[in-house]
Amino acid sequence: MVTKPAQTIVSFEQARHIVEQQAAEVAPGAAEAVELFVAAGRVLAEEIRADRDLPPFPRATRDGFAVRSADVAQIPAVLEVIGEIRAGASAGESALKIGPQQAVEIMTGAPVPAGADAVVMIEYTRRDGNRVEIQRSITSGENVVPRGSESKEGQLLLSGGTRLTPAAIGLAASVGNATVSVYKRPRVAILSTGDEVIDVAASPEPNQIRNSNTYSLGAQVQSAGGMPLMLPIAPDRAEPLRELIEQGLEADLLLVTGGVSMGKYDLVEQVLKQLNAGFFFTGAQIQPGKPIVFGRASASPTEKVTYFFGLPGNPVSTMVCFELFARPMIAALSGASPNPLRFLQARLKSDVKTKTGLTRFLPAQLSGEFADTEVELVRWQGSGDMVSTARANCYLVIPPDRETFATGETVSVLPI
Numbered sequence: 513m514v515t516k517p518a519q520t521i522v523s524f525e526q527a528r529h530i531v532e533q534q535a536a537e538v539a540p541g542a543a544e545a546v547e548l549f550v551a552a553g554r555v556l557a558e559e560i561r562a563d564r565d566l567p568p569f570p571r572a573t574r575d576g577f578a579v580r581s582a583d584v585a586q587i588p589a590v591l592e593v594i595g596e597i598r599a600g601a602s603a604g605e606s607a608l609k610i611g612p613q614q615a616v617e618i619m620t621g622a623p624v625p626a627g628a629d630a631v632v633m634i635e636y637t638r639r640d641g642n643r644v645e646i647q648r649s650i651t652s653g654e655n656v657v658p659r660g661s662e663s664k665e666g667q668l669l670l671s672g673g674t675r676l677t678p679a680a681i682g683l684a685a686s687v688g689n690a691t692v693s694v695y696k697r698p699r700v701a702i703l704s705t706g707d708e709v710i711d712v713a714a715s716p717e718p719n720q721i722r723n724s725n726t727y728s729l730g731a732q733v734q735s736a737g738g739m740p741l742m743l744p745i746a747p748d749r750a751e752p753l754r755e756l757i758e759q760g761l762e763a764d765l766l767l768v769t770g771g772v773s774m775g776k777y778d779l780v781e782q783v784l785k786q787l788n789a790g791f792f793f794t795g796a797q798i799q800p801g802k803p804i805v806f807g808r809a810s811a812s813p814t815e816k817v818t819y820f821f822g823l824p825g826n827p828v829s830t831m832v833c834f835e836l837f838a839r840p841m842i843a844a845l846s847g848a849s850p851n852p853l854r855f856l857q858a859r860l861k862s863d864v865k866t867k868t869g870l871t872r873f874l875p876a877q878l879s880g881e882f883a884d885t886e887v888e889l890v891r892w893q894g895s896g897d898m899v900s901t902a903r904a905n906c907y908l909v910i911p912p913d914r915e916t917f918a919t920g921e922t923v924s925v926l927p928i
């Protein structure tokens with residue numbers, strides 16, 4: 513009889529660091545070109561460099577008058593207006609040069625003419641024919657962004673491995689990339705297990721449970737930048753379970769849910785052990801999600817090695833373990849540079865009492881607004897309670913070394 517692998521239970525931080533270490537070893541898939549407009553969230557497989565100086569000319573940041581700051585040291589100063597430069601003015605139109613006691617009317621986004629070193633806002637001027645009275649003095653450089661001060665031509669702006677945020681997309685656009693090279697989304701196989709688990713479309717007997725984990729995981733995989741692949745539900749029997757696990761190991765990552773607890777019919781670890789899997793850990797000191805398993809295996813000795821997670825079957829445990837551990841692995845398989853997990857801080861809205869020993873990630877709700885963000889646990893019936901969890905918008909993170917937390921204390925949260 514095949515038994516479970518030797519048990520390695522680690523702390524939450526150890527578990528996370530083990531995953532991060534392994535994630536640092538994986539190689540992303542091939543690159544593909546996608547249109548920049550729909551590339552948000554994808555990971556760059558190329559460098560983006562400045563194709564010219566940014567800004568390409570000294571840019572006025574206000575509507576007003578381009579002046580020599582020395583001319584307006586004493587105010588009010590009256591200057592001669594020798595022309596106007598609007599945004600988009602041609603080189604000819606903007607080829608004005610201002611001399612002593614002269615000014616040019618200028619618009620936001622227009623090139624500041626030669627000779628001028630500052631722009632006085634229109635609010636501090638009074639125009640009278642070809643004269644302008646300047647009512648405020650100004651220091652050299654004010655309201656002007658010098659040519660090349662944001663970036664020089666050829667400078668690296670975004671390196672490979674950058675996830676494309678809206679700002680990164682805007683930056684790529686500003687240097688002329690209508691398409692970008694990004695890594696293909698990793699294929700993530702999802703295998704739900706359990707004799708009681710049936711397809712969503714089937715009519716359940718009273719003793720049966722609809723498969724919700726494949727769907728919540730599918731959504732999480734997509735939000736992490738992966739391509740979810742749904743496998744059929746595996747029964748709690750070694751043979752068919754093994755076949756489906758082998759299929760799942762063909763993907764870039766395998767997520768198994770259920771079958772990793774201590775029960776007699778929790779066979780996932782045994783089957784993986786039969787496949788000569790290596791296990792990095794077989795449990796973490798967390799709640800929910802304590803039986804989480806992380807390792808790697810191949811479907812056969814000649815095939816590639818694939819990382820897998822054995823996620824506890826309780827729906828909230830599955831989701832929490834995905835957030836904490838599977839997400840960074842999918843990021844790495846997508847080619848993204850590693851990111852540490854960071855919690856945000858909020859003020860506790862009502863007291864919390866727990867037992868020590870486990871790091872807890874409890875469904876909670878953020879409320880309040882602006883700098884006055886509060887958090888409160890949602891009432892739940894434990895890690896199988898999707899009804900309550902669907903009302904949560906974060907997990908309240910409770911460290912393993914304290915029992916009570918008072919209203920008003922600052923606590924950590926993981927937004928979802």
Ligand code: AMP
Nearest residue numbers: 704721723724725770771773824825826
């Ligand atoms: P297990 O981890 O297999 O012991 O399952 C723990 C609990 O999660 C049991 O109550 C299962 O019925 C439930 N469960 C397991 N897999 C799923 C699934 N795919 N969808 C919904 N509930 C599940």
Ligand code: MG
Nearest residue numbers: 705706770771
């Ligand atoms: Mg089960």
